[in-house]
Amino acid sequence: MHVPLKLLAASAASALALALSACGVGGDDAKASSSDCPFPANEEFTGTLRLGYQKIPNGDVVVKDQRILESCLPNATVKWSNFASGGDVIQAFGGGSLDIGLAGSSPSTKALSAPLNLPVSVVWIHDVIGTAESLVVRDGVGATDIKGLKGRTIATPFGSTAHFSLLQAIADAGEDVKDYKLVNSEPEQIAPAWGRGDVDAAWIWDPTLSELVKQGGEVILSSEDTAKAGKPTFDLAIADNAFAEKNPEVLEVWAKAQDYAVEQIKQDPAKAAESVAVEVGVSTEEAEKLFSGFVFLNASEQAGEDYLGGKLGRDLFSTAKFLLTQDGIAAVADESVYADGVDAAPAQAAAS
Numbered sequence: 001m002h003v004p005l006k007l008l009a010a011s012a013a014s015a016l017a018l019a020l021s022a023c024g025v026g027g028d029d030a031k032a033s034s035s036d037c038p039f040p041a042n043e044e045f046t047g048t049l050r051l052g053y054q055k056i057p058n059g060d061v062v063v064k065d066q067r068i069l070e071s072c073l074p075n076a077t078v079k080w081s082n083f084a085s086g087g088d089v090i091q092a093f094g095g096g097s098l099d100i101g102l103a104g105s106s107p108s109t110k111a112l113s114a115p116l117n118l119p120v121s122v123v124w125i126h127d128v129i130g131t132a133e134s135l136v137v138r139d140g141v142g143a144t145d146i147k148g149l150k151g152r153t154i155a156t157p158f159g160s161t162a163h164f165s166l167l168q169a170i171a172d173a174g175e176d177v178k179d180y181k182l183v184n185s186e187p188e189q190i191a192p193a194w195g196r197g198d199v200d201a202a203w204i205w206d207p208t209l210s211e212l213v214k215q216g217g218e219v220i221l222s223s224e225d226t227a228k229a230g231k232p233t234f235d236l237a238i239a240d241n242a243f244a245e246k247n248p249e250v251l252e253v254w255a256k257a258q259d260y261a262v263e264q265i266k267q268d269p270a271k272a273a274e275s276v277a278v279e280v281g282v283s284t285e286e287a288e289k290l291f292s293g294f295v296f297l298n299a300s301e302q303a304g305e306d307y308l309g310g311k312l313g314r315d316l317f318s319t320a321k322f323l324l325t326q327d328g329i330a331a332v333a334d335e336s337v338y339a340d341g342v343d344a345a346p347a348q349a350a351a352s
Helices: 005-023 059-065 068-072 086-094 105-112 161-172 187-196 208-214 223-228 241-246 248-267 269-281 284-293 299-303 311-325 335-340 345-351
Strands: 048-053 077-082 100-104 120-129 133-137 153-156 181-184 201-205 218-222 234-240
Touching: 048 059, 059 068, 059 120, 059 248, 059 269, 068 248, 086 100, 086 105, 086 234, 100 105, 100 120, 100 161, 105 120, 105 161, 105 234, 105 311, 105 335, 120 223, 120 241, 120 248, 120 311, 120 345, 133 161, 133 208, 153 161, 153 187, 161 201, 161 223, 161 311, 187 201, 187 208, 201 208, 208 218, 218 223, 234 241, 241 248, 248 269, 248 299, 248 345, 269 284, 299 345, 311 335
Parallel strands: 048 077, 048 100, 153 181, 153 201
Antiparallel strands: 100 234, 120 234, 133 201, 133 218
């Protein structure tokens, strides 16, 4: 989805207002204790940390629900804002409203590309997306592959990783996207549209994905399939460069909190699922099952060459080249822009 530059500030303000009203920024006002921090707390930082999150079953919502940052930055003001999609998160960065936020690899690539060229860097991989984002087809449509959906209405949030995977699947099938009726819909809009019979299929993530399957939908493709075809997608954390340069110790604490949450998902998924259930709005049992749709990486894994240490920059460059063919960006920047747009330092610090 193109975001005209002249509309960026207005869109960001609107998106932020919606996010703040939706989630009650700052969450629980109770004072967190540094004694609850699972690693040495940083009591020096007294500023404000503005975080953008999405209701995705990964470590970020575990950190939020368990108030890890509030405990580990006890003298800071930690503000959490909920966003419906990565596109909204990117717009908020464009308006200067966030310090760190979760966005998929497709919107993160757009942030680094023209016309946005935002001063942000990828600092964490929340997850590698697998079956958690999938193409689900309405019962009775009869399509068993992407070609069977030609002429049909498919809903997805434009500019998201799901949108990227959908476009990639159409291209890999040798088909023209113009032969499909793609509809830009946020997750909370898709289920009602599905119920009204307005859409035939959707490429979307949980918990909306599971809801559509419960209503008789059938999954025929997933982001795991497009990853195997050479186009992986990720949920990433991006940070404002000015904030990161001024506050590297805060980024280190933030990364340690995320690493703690990843290890909890791996070692004690039942406990992590309790937090996901609260934040995402599913049962604890469902939350634990949702973990299987992702690959979670700890700090030491992320800091290596296969991810933040090298390959992720190349993956973003490849994503940019594909987005250009789909008119998703105005131009592909030099490959060095995407390499330099990945900062492994917070993960390296968390791993040490």
